[in-house]
Amino acid sequence: MTQLASLVLDFEGLSAWIEEYRKVGSIVESAQRNKTDIVVCANTIIEVTHAGTNMPRLNWLLSQVKIEPVTAQTAKAAAKLLKDTGLHGHKYAIDATVAVTALDQPGPVAILTSDVDDLTKLCGGQRVKVIPL
Template identity: 55%
Template sequence: MEAVISALTVIEATHRRTDKTRLAWLLSGMRIVHVGEEEAKAASALRIGAGLHGHKYAIDAVVAELATRQQRPVVMLTSEIDDMTKLCGDRVRLVAV
């Protein structure tokens, strides 16, 4: 099993009280995928296709697009089940956390 995370998720998940040493250890076991122009355009199309708009869904769309590009089977742990269902459809198994 490979754990994959978007570079944008690192930004979204950190805050002032984040333990940087613990975060570095956690991230060392993951493949961090950068977001370039191609990925941004694909995520934008996915977001529009799901009928979602606005910055609220921007990172979710990037994460969903990344998940749909991974080798199957794909499991995503998320607190955004409703949004991710709209974005991923049945291509990704979603698990609520």
């Protein structure tokens, strides 16, 4: 993997890390060895939490990452991304906040996701590499 300054985990990236998927663990461990910031958007925490979530593991993992808040500024930027791409907030709101989070990180930056098409569109081909799961 290219030397990254920031690696953003979306819902699928964080879920796979919680569930200890080998591929994700390898990517995250490599990033940590290279002093890459591992970043999670605050609303991704809500998205991954359900009755079956391993909460002790989630809490431990969250202690290892940078959690970015969803502020009014983030929400406005996400709404603009949605408008500019023609996507609807009802379906793509969290993806849009993850995209804004990624775009706000020091580069080079990548997003670990299964929503490759959506996040590529939302990041507009800007300096964010989308890594598929």
